[in-house]
Amino acid sequence: MAVEEDCAVLLKKLIGIVDEIAEISDFKCVVRRQCRDLSRRRLKLLTPLFEEFLEIREKITEETVKALVLLEETLESAKEFSPGL
Structure with a gap:
């Protein structure tokens, strides 16, 4: 459990x-528009996936959990593109 x-x-x-x-609106990189579009449109598509995982979490394998941990680390590091976070 x-x-x-x-x-x-x-x-x-x-x-x-x-x-x-x-929620990030100001990116410090030269591809500001692309980063904003990625974060607002594409990244938000992950939320329903995570919610589905929440519903079936007893069936999630150890490999999936490891992948989710790596994804968490990657997303945390992605916040470095914003000067405000």
Whole structure:
């Protein structure tokens, strides 16, 4: 049961990170428009996926959890493109 709870915490954190990135309006890179479009349109598509995982979390494999942890680390590092975060 602890693994399921840890997975739920991870998924909720991922949803929060995606929402946080989607709120970024000022990117410091030269491809500002592309970053903004990516974060607002494409990245937000991950939220329904994470919500689906929340519903079926008892069936998530160890490999999937490892991949989600790597995705969390990647999304956290993506916030570095914004001067405000």
